[in-house]
Amino acid sequence: MQQVDAIIVGQGLAGTTLAWTLLDAGLDFVVLDRKTRTSASEVAAGLMTPITGRRFAFQPDWDVDWEVASTFYRSIEQRINAERLFHNVRMTRLFRSDEEAGVFHSKAEGRLDESIDCKPAAHDPTLIRDFYGGFEMSGGKLNVSEYLTLSRDWLQNSGRLVSADLDLQAPLTIQQGRVEFPEFELSSRWIIYCTGFVSSPAEFLSSIQFNPAKGEVLDLELTSHNLPEVIHRGIWIASQREDSIRVGATYKWSDLSDVPTREGRQWLLDRLSEFFVPETRVVGHMAAVRPTMHDFQPVVGIHPHLPNVGVLNGLGSKGSLTAPRLAQALVAQMLHQTPVPGKVSLSRWYN
Ligand SMILES: Cc1cc2nc3c(=O)[nH]c(=O)nc-3n(C[C@H](O)[C@H](O)[C@H](O)COP(=O)(O)OP(=O)(O)OC[C@H]3O[C@@H](n4cnc5c(N)ncnc54)[C@H](O)[C@@H]3O)c2cc1C
Known part of the structure; x- marks a missing residue:
């Protein structure tokens, strides 16, 4: 034994x-x-995002988690001789309405968080329509697979x-x-x-006691793009390669299977079409359950x-x-x- x-x-x-x-x-x-x-x-897209949600909540314990995680993943890269398992990314968070922009600005004035480095997002109308402004923040991305x-x-x-x-x-x-x-x-x-x-x-x-939530993601191909590496706007878009992005994610508490659904796919495509200009083609669709308590x-x-x-x-x-x-x-x-x-x-x- x-x-x-x-x-x-x-x-x-x-x-x-x-x-x-x-x-x-x-x-x-x-x-x-x-x-x-x-x-x-x-x-999972492997995103590490310091400010999330409609209320622009700052991730609790961000500084310590970030320090430990970045040191850890870099040490694994060295140990298994892998490049860019983990890297720092600039993330663009776009507002979905003038009201949402107002919430952000009132929070930012009242010190969103001193350690966060935010700057206004740039706007490229060939990529994004219905632009209500936004900001950029520094986060991370792990190539989970x-x-x-x-x-x-x-x-x-x-x-x-x-x-x-x-x-x-x-x-x-x-x-x-x-x-x-x-x-x-x-x-x-x-x-x-x-x-x-x-x-x-x-x-x-x-x-x-679990409170698990099923999530679906789509992999999309597009001709070529010059997108920010990560965009958040109700959904997230994470660049995979030069010609592909992953888009996520749905939340569902009633169906806890790993089966992708037509409804989930349509919801993601509808959300994307609200603001995303380039033509895309679905090449992958997956679902899994988040282990939430x-x-x-x-x-x-x-x-x-x-x-x-x-x-x-x-x-x-x-x-x-x-x-x-x-x-x-x-x-x-x-x-x-x-x-x-x-x-x-x-x-x-x-x-
Ligand atoms: C759609 C979606 C998008 C997400 N995006 C992000 C993101 O961008 N950033 C982020 O940080 N997190 C993200 N997450 C969350 C992230 O995926 C989870 O926090 C994380 O993957 C949980 O890892 P885990 O190892 O606990 O569970 P799992 O990934 O579920 O792994 C559990 C493992 O245990 C094995 N297992 C289970 N039971 C047994 C058994 N009886 N015998 C043997 N093996 C067993 C399974 O085969 C599996 O390999 C996302 C999740 C979803 C669903």
Whole structure:
């Protein structure tokens, strides 16, 4: 039986980031992953946006998350010799009406946030119509699919990846303080669930309440473009290559499948046609479910009653930005018993 420090279940953004963080901490681990439905990480555009929403809310903890995430992804680029997995981007946020412009300006005057560097957006009428103004901000973009694929290759080559659909309902076998999986010939001190949204979690994690939201995205081809790399205007547009963009995203709480719908596609195209001038052609359409929790906070930590069990989940729509700091918090708890901050801790679901 192979003895490891940790078994990670799931190789999305959460599991992958945890794997690299455990490696940095000198722990030995194996990642189990299945490939049976489209994961949230596969459809994510990897955007890290400091100001979001209709009220121009400033992302809480932006400075610390940004610092940890940019340092982390750059170190992974070096480790696996990948270029531009992560990079800084100028993002353009366009107003959808004069009222929205008014809300922004009144907030900006009252100090939107001192650390943010905003400047008015330029207007190119061959790209954008119905221009009510806007601003540019500095954010980031992770090439999520490249990050997952290259990490998966690395895990596979180093013998740390097992392709398996773990039965989450099966009771855990714990012998002498270790979790045992005879079917995989594995014995581990911890099992960490990084499963994203699942309709039937393990019984001992059923206190955690999800509020999952399905999201659809379109990949569009256009002849060639000179667009800003990222545009937000109710929807987002993220440049992929010179001749393609990804557009997202819908939010739906009633259908939690990974099946793209005609309704979702039309909604995105209608939103785009409100302001986007260039002709486009749909070349891809995907859907997945965001692992959002009832209180919109991540879930991180070791189980308060099961010391062999941990969780890194609930990354919602901000996994690229927050996963590195949350993975560090989990590893600090595993190694040094450092408490995870209360608002994101797994223990809050067991009080
Ligand atoms: C449309 C859309 C757009 C988004 N855009 C962005 C964005 O621009 N920026 C951003 O930061 N975030 C974005 N997100 C959110 C981001 O995708 C999530 O925060 C993040 O991907 C969650 O990662 P995860 O690893 O927790 O879950 P997932 O990506 O769902 O990964 C879970 C993994 O666990 C595996 N798994 C589950 N159960 C089992 C089992 N029983 N056995 C084995 N393996 C299992 C799955 O196969 C999967 O690989 C977006 C999400 C959606 C849906």
